[in-house]
Amino acid sequence: xTKYQPVIGLEIHAVLETRSKMFDDAPVVDSTxxxxxxxxxxxxAGMPGVLPVINQRAVEYALRVALALDxxxxxxxxxxRKSYFYPDLPKGYQISQYQHPLARNGELTIHTSQxxxxxxxxRVHIEEDTGKLTHxxxxxxxxxxxxxxxxxxxxxxxxxEPDLHSxxxxxxxxxxxxxxxxxxxxxxxxxxxxxxxxxxNISLRPKGSxxxxxxxxxxxxxxxxxxxxxxxxxxxxxxxxxxxxGDIRQQTLGxxxxxxxxxxxxxxxxxxxxxxxxxxxxxxxVLEQSWVDEIRAGLPELPYTKQQRFVQQYQLKQGxxxxxxxxxxxxxxxxxxxxxxxxxxxxxxxxxITGDLFSHMNDSGEDIEDLKLKPANLGTLxxxxxxxxxxxxxxxxxxxxxxxxxxxxxxxxxxxxxxxISDTGQIEAMVSEVLAANPDExxxxxxxxxxxxxxxxxxxxxxxxxxxxxxLLRMELERQLSESKQ
Amino acid sequence: MGDFTNLTLIEARDxxxxxxxxxxxxxxxxxxxxxxxxxxxxxxxxxxxxEVLQAADEADRRLQAGEELPLLGVPLAIKDLLTIExxxxxxxxxxxxxxxxAYTATAVQRLLxxxxxxxxxxxxxxxxxxxxxxxxxxxxxxxxxxVERVPGGTxxxxxxxxxxxxxxxxxxxxxxxxxxxxxxFCGVTGLKPTYGRISRYGLIAFGSSLDSVGPIGHTAxxxxxxxxxxxxxxxxxxxxxxxxxxxxxxxxxNSIKGLRVGVPKEYFIKGIQPEVESAVRAAIAELEAQGxxxxxxxxxxxxxxxxxxxxxxPAEASANLARFDGVRYGLRVESDDYIDMFKQTRGQxxxxxVKRRIMLGTYALSAGYYDAYYGQAQKVRRLIQDDFxxxxxxxxxxxxxxxxxxxxxxxxxxxxxxxxxxxxxFTLPGSLAGVPGLAFPVGFDENNLPIGMQLIGxxxxxxxxxxxxxxxxQATDWHQQQPQLNxxx
Numbered sequence: 005x006t007k008y009q010p011v012i013g014l015e016i017h018a019v020l021e022t023r024s025k026m027f028d029d030a031p032v033v034d035s036t037x038x039x040x041x042x043x044x045x046x047x048x049a050g051m052p053g054v055l056p057v058i059n060q061r062a063v064e065y066a067l068r069v070a071l072a073l074d075x076x077x078x079x080x081x082x083x084x085r086k087s088y089f090y091p092d093l094p095k096g097y098q099i100s101q102y103q104h105p106l107a108r109n110g111e112l113t114i115h116t117s118q119x120x121x122x123x124x125x126x127r128v129h130i131e132e133d134t135g136k137l138t139h140x141x142x143x144x145x146x147x148x149x150x151x152x153x154x155x156x157x158x159x160x161x162x163x164x165e166p167d168l169h170s171x172x173x174x175x176x177x178x179x180x181x182x183x184x185x186x187x188x189x190x191x192x193x194x195x196x197x198x199x200x201x202x203x204x205n206i207s208l209r210p211k212g213s214x215x216x217x218x219x220x221x222x223x224x225x226x227x228x229x230x231x232x233x234x235x236x237x238x239x240x241x242x243x244x245x246x247x248x249x250g251d252i253r254q255q256t257l258g259x260x261x262x263x264x265x266x267x268x269x270x271x272x273x274x275x276x277x278x279x280x281x282x283x284x285x286x287x288x289x290v291l292e293q294s295w296v297d298e299i300r301a302g303l304p305e306l307p308y309t310k311q312q313r314f315v316q317q318y319q320l321k322q323g324x325x326x327x328x329x330x331x332x333x334x335x336x337x338x339x340x341x342x343x344x345x346x347x348x349x350x351x352x353x354x355x356x357i358t359g360d361l362f363s364h365m366n367d368s369g370e371d372i373e374d375l376k377l378k379p380a381n382l383g384t385l386x387x388x389x390x391x392x393x394x395x396x397x398x399x400x401x402x403x404x405x406x407x408x409x410x411x412x413x414x415x416x417x418x419x420x421x422x423x424x425i426s427d428t429g430q431i432e433a434m435v436s437e438v439l440a441a442n443p444d445e446x447x448x449x450x451x452x453x454x455x456x457x458x459x460x461x462x463x464x465x466x467x468x469x470x471x472x473x474x475x476l477l478r479m480e481l482e483r484q485l486s487e488s489k490q
Numbered sequence: 491m492g493d494f495t496n497l498t499l500i501e502a503r504d505x506x507x508x509x510x511x512x513x514x515x516x517x518x519x520x521x522x523x524x525x526x527x528x529x530x531x532x533x534x535x536x537x538x539x540x541e542v543l544q545a546a547d548e549a550d551r552r553l554q555a556g557e558e559l560p561l562l563g564v565p566l567a568i569k570d571l572l573t574i575e576x577x578x579x580x581x582x583x584x585x586x587x588x589x590x591x592a593y594t595a596t597a598v599q600r601l602l603x604x605x606x607x608x609x610x611x612x613x614x615x616x617x618x619x620x621x622x623x624x625x626x627x628x629x630x631x632x633x634x635x636x637v638e639r640v641p642g643g644t645x646x647x648x649x650x651x652x653x654x655x656x657x658x659x660x661x662x663x664x665x666x667x668x669x670x671x672x673x674x675f676c677g678v679t680g681l682k683p684t685y686g687r688i689s690r691y692g693l694i695a696f697g698s699s700l701d702s703v704g705p706i707g708h709t710a711x712x713x714x715x716x717x718x719x720x721x722x723x724x725x726x727x728x729x730x731x732x733x734x735x736x737x738x739x740x741x742x743x744n745s746i747k748g749l750r751v752g753v754p755k756e757y758f759i760k761g762i763q764p765e766v767e768s769a770v771r772a773a774i775a776e777l778e779a780q781g782x783x784x785x786x787x788x789x790x791x792x793x794x795x796x797x798x799x800x801x802x803x804p805a806e807a808s809a810n811l812a813r814f815d816g817v818r819y820g821l822r823v824e825s826d827d828y829i830d831m832f833k834q835t836r837g838q839x840x841x842x843x844v845k846r847r848i849m850l851g852t853y854a855l856s857a858g859y860y861d862a863y864y865g866q867a868q869k870v871r872r873l874i875q876d877d878f879x880x881x882x883x884x885x886x887x888x889x890x891x892x893x894x895x896x897x898x899x900x901x902x903x904x905x906x907x908x909x910x911x912x913x914x915x916f917t918l919p920g921s922l923a924g925v926p927g928l929a930f931p932v933g934f935d936e937n938n939l940p941i942g943m944q945l946i947g948x949x950x951x952x953x954x955x956x957x958x959x960x961x962x963x964q965a966t967d968w969h970q971q972q973p974q975l976n977x978x979x
Contacts, residue, residue: 046592050813052573052579052586052591053573053579053593054726055691058728087808094813094818096813150817277856279809279852279857280860281860284698284729285695285698285728286728286729
């Protein structure tokens with residue numbers, strides 16, 4: 005058992021998926037696709053003489069997030085210039101917020117194996133993205149190519165306090181925040197495309213200590229998997245350094261996917277002086293309280309609230325509820341299925357969704373909205389299993405057909421004659437037929453080989469082509485076995 | 491055919507409307523004069539000979555069709571800090587030697603929409619940094635009143651062009667005095683408007699919180715017309731104000747009876763050229779004679795304007811000029827790595843004064859110095875603003891000299907940046923406060939060099955300035971004096 009506690013904070017950059025850029029009317033396009041420099045205006049190219057103008061929709065998106073995270077909103081916030089030279093930074097400065105961010109002091113509640121935890125959010129601010137630099141070699145010459153499609157795209161930076169103490173908690177927060185962003189319709193949550201960038205900072209301290217150790221930051225993690233692996237690796241690496249009496253160097257690290265190790269990118273000693281000062285081209289961003297209130301009132305039920313409601317209302321386990329609420333459409337599908345009838349067992353509906361439906365969606369690439377399967381029909385199917393009309397294996401087959409055709413389970417069962425045999429007379433006849441056909445086994449059973457009961461059960465079920473109501477069959481088999489003893 | 495180039499902007503406009511001559515004739519007269527004289531003045535960096543004649547012909551067609559746009563067919567000169575789509579815009583810097591912008595400055599566009607046509611782009615101090623137009627990377631502009639002397643700066647090309655009648659009027663820009671001081675040195679009328687009154691879109695930034703577009707002409711009336719056409723909110727400039735522009739009627743009947751004119755004691759200091767002081771005091775007396783009430787006022791933080799300005803403007807400039815890195819446009823000096831490319835490009839592209847200010851500004855914003863310099867300067871800037879707000883509770887306008895001296899000799903201050911910075915001592919406070927200032931001629935010194943007075947108004951109070959200057963110009967003829975050009979071939 006390690007004697008250190010990890011102390012982890014996250015800095016998340018989320019692209020606000022607006023139609024146009026943060027400070028001009030150039031469109032926001034998928035910068036991982038298509039030709040470079042197709043979404044560039046004089047403003048986003050940093051041409052001289054042109055000026056930034058605030059995209060109000062981006063501010064609205066940012067406010068939705070800040071309000072959903074329960075932040076204190078600054079009715080007056082200030083854009084500042086963050087200066088540094090880099091070929092992908094057209095103006096030589098990035099317009100960001102520094103001393104007076106849009107929002108502070110928020111929180112997001114997560115659930116881990118340790119229970120519920122409130123993660124404090126230090127600040128939420130708006131800034132613009134940079135372009136992208138690609139290094140290429142052609143005819144032995146090295147070139148750097150600059151693509152400014154991304155330059156000026158609105159970003160929201162969301163910074164937590166160092167409240168996370170395990171990879172599991174980081175994962176819960178990251179997924180939880182992504183769900184919030186998706187619910188609010190501001191970000192689709194794609195890490196691979198860089199729409200969501202998660203940068204953890206991590207230090208270790210002796211368990212029980214309140215002091216903070218020296219921290220490292222990890223950048224360029226483009227999936228949840230690399231986030232978790234890089235963190236696990238870094239916890240282990242720092243543990244070893246400390247155990248061997250060494251010191252942690254404060255530095256920025258990257259993740260080497262091939263070697264599965266963190267690697268230093270630049271050390272903080274070389275950290276730049278960004279020379280922040282208020283952006284003179286933009287007046288302070290002043291918000292009307294009434295507008296803020298309006299946006300707050302328009303927020304949807306948020307994922308964690310929904311998760312707790314599902315736990316309460318449907319007696320679901322936290323983990324299962326969490327899976328259902330991660331995607332708003334899935335949660336809605338679940339509730340629509342539950343609405344199909346009075347006494348549907350929620351646990352079973354949830355199992356079908358997170359089991360068969362998810363794996364189908366995984367294979368087909370469909371989203372839940374794309375499915376031909378109607379949620380009410382899933383509810384009905386679950387009820388048919390509960391009431392014994394069909395058994396589980398049959399139901400799986402029926403579901404496959406429902407996914408393919410969108411037809412109701414009743415239609416499919418009717419067409420294929422798949423209804424479960426619950427006629428006691430029919431079951432009685434099948435049981436006596438099987439017992440009569442196997443006198444040796446019956447004798448062995450009575451001689452004490454009781455496990456043969458299961459064998460008889462299987463034989464009858466085979467005769468019934470799997471459609472016998474298992475409870476009725478078992479009762480009838482037990483009755484006939486004990487009667488045949490005399 | 492008389493010399494059309496002796497006309498004011500409004501006279502020329504009216505003559506075009508009446509069909510006294512055509513826009514082509516007027517434009518050709520200016521082009522001929524530029525060809526004849528500008529090699530001695532060097533006001534223009536770019537003359538758009540073909541384009542402007544084409545535009546003049548188009549204007550003539552519209553004039554004949556009876557169109558009555560406020561500036562239809564009138565040629566203007568534009569400072570090379572303002573962009574015009576497809577027209578080389580250099581900011582008098584090597585780093586933009588071959589830069590053709592894809593967009594037109596809003597201020598220019600509004601004049602084009604009013605029917606104006608463009609003769610060319612005028613010389614200036616590189617990136618509007620200087621007070622003499624000697625900091626141009628291309629040429630030094632000469633003062634038409636004495637070609638051994640500077641025209642002032644940074645809009646020296648525009649002021650000299652108007653004074654030498656190489657354009658009926660021109661646009662300059664003013665960050666700390668760059669319209670007013672050259673207007674004063676060249677004996678013409680020039681306005682620095684209220685900050686935010688005219689869009690900065692297309693004005694290549696020096697000090698963004700100070701930059702403004704200002705018209706230069708022969709009369710307050712001409713300047714007022716250009717101002718009213720350019721002023722107003724622009725959705726592409728978030729700092730431009732949505733403030734209606736009053737309909738100014740400048741006629742023979744305007745009166746300044748009862749106008750309270752403030753005279754700040756801090757502006758009549760030791761070191762000021764005696765002839766400048768006496769000419770300005772005489773002009774104030776003339777205003778009084780016209781019915782104005784003269785009131786002594788105090789602007790107690792005036793002495794801090796120079797240091798405050800030389801922190802704030804360079805700080806903003808250090809960021810504004812970071813974009814000139816050789817990556818996307820302008821000069822690029824190739825190198826093996828991009829850091830060295832930045833260094834080589836900027837090292838070779840910028841002149842010494844620009845580099846000096848970038849370094850000053852970078853220093854003022856650096857970690858550990860920000861509070862002592864930039865932060866402190868912003869606080870003092872507010873005190874300077876408050877000075878004006880308080881003064882304008884007592885008076886309607888404030889009268890001051892524009893510059894402590896008349897035009898100085900070329901090279902006289904070149905080696906002493908501090909001496910040069912003091913040129914702006916009377917124009918900087920108004921710039922920092924964001925209030926409008928109008929400079930116009932009120933006399934001559936013993937070397938027959940023009941002397942200018944500045945009328946400063948409250949925020950959005952341009953109309954009062956125009957009215958007072960107009961009344962003054964009705965009563966005097968300083969603004970009608972013309973330099974005797976003795977240009978050696």
